[in-house]
Each structure stands twice: as C-alpha cells, then as structure tokens.
Amino acid sequence: MPAFEYEALDARGRKSKGLITADSEYAARRELRSREMAPLALRSAEGRKMSAQADDGASLMERLRAQDLSGRELMLVTRQMSSLIGAGMPIAETLGLLAEQGGRHHMKRVLSAVRARVSEGERLSDAMKAYPRSFPAVYRAMVAAGEQAGGLEAVLARLADYLEKEEAVKNRITGALVYPVVLSVVALGVVMLLMTFVVPKIADQFTGMGMALPLLTRIMISLSAGLLASWPFLLAGGAALVIGAMLALRQASVRTGFDGVMMRLPLLGGFLRQVEAARFARTMGILIEAGSVLPDALQAAARATGNLAFRQTVEKVKADVETGRGLSDALQASRVFPALMLFMVAAGERSGALGEMFRRSADQLEQDIDGAVSVGLNLLEPGIILVLGGVVVVIVLSILLPILQLNTLALG
Template identity: 30%
Template sequence: MEQVNTVALFFSSKNIILEFFMPLYKYESFNRSGKKIEGTIDASSKESAKNTLQGQNLLPYKIEELGEGNIEFSLASFFESPVELKTKVAFTKQLAVLLKSGVPLLQCLELLIEQFDKSFKRVLINIKDGVKSGQTFASQLAKYPKIFPNVYVQLVKAGEASGKLHIILNNLISYMVKEEETRKKIKKASSYPLFILSFAFLVVIGLITILVPKITDMFIKMGNKELPGPTLFLKYLSDFFLEYYLVFFIVLFFLIILFSYWKSTLSGKKSLDSLFLKLPLISYFSKTKAVVQFSQTLGILLDAGVNLSESLDIVSSIVENSMLFEKLESAKNNIIKEGKIAKYLKQTGIFPNIAIYMIDTGEQSGKLGEMLLTVGNDYNDELNEITDSLVSKIGPIVTIITGVIIGFIVLSVFLPMMDMSNLPGM
C-alpha cells in the first residue's frame, strides 16, 4: 500500500514540475461584444488554454502551438530574474519621452535596449525584432504576460491605433505605480495573519500527533479512569489524524488542484465573483478594486482621445470582475448610442453613489476622461487607507483566535495531569 502511495505521489509531483514547462500557444478569439482579440498564452494543452481563455471572458476559435524556437525562449525566460516595477516604469517613461520627441518606435526600442540589464534586454531585443518584422508593438508585448499584463498590452494597442501612444504610456506609469502600491499593501495586510495561521496549524498538528497521545496513554495506564471530555475529544482527533493523515493530505492536494482548475473556468470565475460581492469586507475590496480598475483604464483611454465605443471594448477585455463585465456588455450598445455611462454604471450595483455623481458631472462638463481618472485615484487612495487600517486590526484578532485554540489544546493536555496528581500514591 505504501509503495502504491509513493508511486502516486511521484507522478503527482512530476505533473506539477511539468506545469512549469508549458508550451506557448497563439490564440484568436472574440470577446462578448464580437471584437476580435489575439495574443499568446502558456498552457499545458490546447484544452487547458481554451478553458483559461474562457475564464477571461473570451471565446477562442483558433489556438495554435507556437514554433519550437518560441517555446525554447519561453522556457529560458522561466529562469530569468523577474523584471522589477522600477525597471518597467523606467522603460515606459523613457519610451514615452522618445515618442513625444518624434522618434520612431523601432528606433526608440533600439536606443532603449542598451539601457537595461541582461534579462530585460533580451526581452526588448525580441520585441524589437518582432516590430521590425512588421508585427505590432502590442502583439509583441503580449508574448510576455508575466512582464506586461493584459491591461498594459491593451492600452498600448489603443495607443498605437490612436497615434497617441506617448500619452497613454505617461498615464500607464501612474497606473502601474499605484496598482503596485495597493498590491503590496494588500499583501502586507494578509501576510501576517497567514503566517500566524500557518504557525498555529503546525503547532496544533505537533500537539495532537506527539504530545496528546503520550499524555493520554500515560494517564490511562496509571489511573484506570475516564479521560476528561476535552482531552477525550483531542484523543479521538489525534487517533483519526494519525490513522488517515496520508489520505488527508492527498485529498487536500487534489482539492486544491480541482479548485484551481474550477476558478479558471468561466462558470467558476462568475461564481467566485458573485460570492465575493456578497461577503462582508471582501465585498468592499472586490467592488472598490473593480471601480478603480474600470475608472482608471477608461479614463486613460478617453483622456488620450480614444472614442467611447473602442474604449469600452478595451475595458471589457481588461476588467477582472465578471459581474461588472456582463452588465457592461449588456448595456454597451445603449451607452454608445446615448453617449452616457453614469446611469448604466449605477445599475451594476458596484459603483458607489458618490462615484456615479462624479462621473455624471464629468459627462455633463465634457471632461469624462479627467473625472474618471479622479474617481480611480480617489478610490485607490481610499483602498490603501482601509488596507493600512486592517493591518493594525486583523493581526491582533487572528493572534487572539489562535491563542484560544492552542490554549484549549494545552488545557486539555494538562487536565489529565492535574487529575493524576489526585490519584492515591501521587
């Protein structure tokens, strides 16, 4: 039986390792409004690529594995050092300055290649070669999703089409810096509680698998009396875990794999987004993040002179919240026809009344793009403030809960020891 489990675990581990070396696929798809979207994606198979794209609200109709040379580069890039935010900001800022000065894109890339270190330099060389061969700048950026996320690629694509790439790049700098700042704050808010919970889990496992069995066995041998209720409960829990711990971890492993697959599907993403919009606190973060992402990206596009119809298409392909995506898609034709967006955003149930009022004011004054950027910046600042506040509150709460659990276990262990001291001859 142990040999079978070892073999099963070996193949499971092997599959996990192989996932790091997934081939690169080129895809052609439509979004929900019928707009054609092209790009590349890493996936273990065509079916996996299809499921991932569907989870991003895309309808793929053509998926092809790229040539061997591209796969080799993809594998090589896995071992490269990650590109830091300051490097991407420096690249974006310098590119914007050069483009504003009238330097052609290809020449800009050739000038910038020598400004960066080996890993990012190799990426820029490949992008430059692609542009030189007649490909668009955005399509080449899309080959590096770990460096240039979808929002970056789509905004650059709009900039190329509108001839105002330098304006969009300048706004992208602010967007990237603020998004990274928010991401770090959320990570900080969750890292300490996760560390405490992980430590508590290890302590609990150690107590119920090592200390509890020893104490309860010693008590039974010496006392011939029933264990106290809390200790008896821990003994049953300890016996069950020691008997089925391998099954427990195998089931847990497969549940994680299944959950990861499910949340990447369209139905899974919709279910999670719907749940997040209903849960206390998580609902606030989910809604506010959606407001910030929508407002900032649409604001950047409109401020650069991209028309409302095209801007909404791009935002729909970027927005992460599937509930907001669906409501935007259903109202898009009316928004374009009327040239008004505030009242339809109100119907989503995601945007706060103040945000709706500000956007409506922007529409009436003819400064919608500027007002959307203001809304995005204001709610991003609010999100950061709430996150900072949570850091100081969640930690102590998690520590207290953890202390109660560990305290219960320690007390349950010492109860029989106190009873033993009352036995004759002790």
C-alpha cells in the same frame, strides 16, 4: 529590420551571446564575421530557432526561462519609453536603446523583437501583439489610443503611473502579509506537535491509571487518534480538493459564478467591487483622455479585469451605451459601482470632462482602498493570534485538567 540572437566565439575563443539586427540570417552571420566572431548558433529574436548548430542543453535552458516581462519590468519599460519618446527619440531607437540596457536576457529578446516589427513599419501596439503575456490587451489598447490621438508620450506616462500604483499596492500587501503568514505557520506547527506527540503520550499515561477523564480531554484524545490514523488521507484529500478547485475555476462558467458569489459576500464583496471599480475608472480615464471612443474604452476596461462577473457587468454597460443610453445611467443600472463614481461620471458627462472625472474618482477610490487595506492588515495579526492562541489554550487545558483531577484526588 529583424533582430537575431546569437552565440559566437570571439578571436580569443571565448563564447559570447548577444543580439544583432540584420536584414537576414546570412547578413547577420556576415556581420558577426566582420567583428571577428565565429557564429555557433543564430535564432530570431522572437525565439524561432534558425540554426541546428545550437547547443541542446542551452536551448533547453532557454525554453525553461520565462519569456514574458514581469509587472515591474513592464512598469520600468513604460516609464523609460515615455521619457525617451517625450524627448523626441523615435520609437524604434527607443526600443533598441532599452533592449541594449535591458537587465534579463528575455527582456532584451522581447524588446528587440518588438523593435524589429516597428522598424518594418508596424505600429507599436500591433508589434506588441506578438507578446500578449508581456503586453496585456488593455495595455495595447491604451497604446493604440495614444497612437491614434497623437499623444503616445502622455498615455505611456499615465500607464507608468498606473502600473507603479498597482506594484506599490501589491508590494505593500505582500510585505504586510509576511509576518502573519509566518506566525500562522509556526502556530499551526505547534498545534500539530501537541496533537501528534504530546496528547498521545499524555493519553497513554492517563489510560493506564484507569481514571475517568474529563470530557475535553477525551475529545482531544479522540481528535489526536483520528489525526494520526487518517493524516495521509486528509493530506491527499486536501490536495485533490485544491487541484479540483483550480481545474474547475479554469472553466469560464464556474469562474464567473465564483466571482459573482465573492462580490456578493458581506464586507469582502464590497471591498472587491471597490477594487474593480477603481481599476475600471483608472482605465477609462486613461483611454478617454487619450481620445478613445466610449465603446472601445469600455471594451478595453472589460479586458482589464480578471473578475469575470465584473467583466460581464462592464460588457452589459457597453451594450447599453451602444443602444443610446447614457453612461452614468447604464452604470447605475448595474448596481455594482460606488455612488461617488456614479455622481462624478454624471458630472463629467454634463461638463464634457468625462476622462478627468474618471481619473478623479479612481484617485478617491484608491485612497479608500488603501485605508481599508491598512485597517484589514492591522486587524489580521491580532485576529490570528487570538484564534490560534485559543486553540493552543484548549489543547493545554485538556492536558492540565486530568493532572488537576489527580492532585485533587491525592489531596483528598
């Protein structure tokens, strides 16, 4: 049954908003009047405007709002769906209940629209296709695999675990980066203050004395003068460079080459490959245990990554598997995946427990990633302090050297 978003006046003349399900727009209006409410505007839950009586200002505000679920909202919805479906509640009723209890307005709209499609006979994974930004392709593929295998509850539970881990890692990195970022901004502010205000005034004092300045002082004075004269051009050039890089990275060929270079960098490249391998293993484990066939699982795992170079690698593995090559051999030939995962995949192929082996390798890789993130973040803070502290020391030293030189001359 379709869902509609309404704006109406109640018996006391107060404006209210909400969602209502009905067979048609006419039926929805009749239902509102039966509740002693005068409808002002009516739109489908999918956002198509159904009445010209809507307030233009309100419509603009609705269009400016985000219409997709955030990562945290998707995680919560997935966990709740798993619990409710596992308790025996039908999918349409589950979506309706979650829509009624939803927090933000667009969350209710998305869930109500998906519920309307499910009520009309569509599968859950097909109904989610109308909102690709809320439900990514790999998410829908996992849901479809669960529907086909009759294990939707288990797939949703694994998906919720997967999303929770990703959210936890993201929050941990974000929280740990707050202090280094603030420290960097403050230190850069101090450096800019010294270079644009302190150094020029010191230079004026020493220049008027006609004394020969030390080399370091002359270099700092030249840098300060250049910075004062060209800072608008530097700012514009930096902004143009950032915008140009962003536009270039939207091109698939440029992005693929950039991702490939990043994956080949020392230290950072190994970490990026491990992150992508862990996501790949987690996705494959969920899909295979849900009953998805291997080529389809590989295709969904390729979509799960944002690294286009890694995606090409997975697609090459899929093509090799479709020609009859063993999965472990195809993965090993790519020279991208960690040895631990290759060993466990080969063991899974021999024992018939491929999904479990993918899941175990994902657990181990994620533990290694957590350790690497902890070490990297612990080293980042002192590294920033040392680098920017060294810059400040050089600037201060360039100011002190002429003063010491003057004192030496005065004493002599």
